[in-house]
Amino acid sequence: MEHVNCPFCYSKDVGKIGTNQFYCWNCFFEYSVRNNVITLYDIDEEGQLTALEKIEQ
Numbered sequence: 001m002e003h004v005n006c007p008f009c010y011s012k013d014v015g016k017i018g019t020n021q022f023y024c025w026n027c028f029f030e031y032s033v034r035n036n037v038i039t040l041y042d043i044d045e046e047g048q049l050t051a052l053e054k055i056e057q
C-alpha cells in the first residue's frame with residue numbers, strides 16, 4: 001500500500017519524491033513515513049533537510 005494522504009491536511013495531492021519520502025503540494029510539507037512514524041522536514045535556504053518532529057501514529 002502506498003501512503004497517499006497527507007497526514008497534516010489529508011490532501012491526496014501528495015507526490016512521492018523518494019523512498020518513504022513524500023511532498024504535499026497543498027500544505028508544502030515534506031515528510032517521510034517509516035514504520036508508521038512520520039518525520040516532518042524543513043528545507044532551508046541551502047536545500048538542506050532538517051527533521052522538525054516525529055509523529056507517532
Ligand SMILES: [Zn+2]
Binds near residue numbers: 006009024025
Ligand atoms: Zn498537506
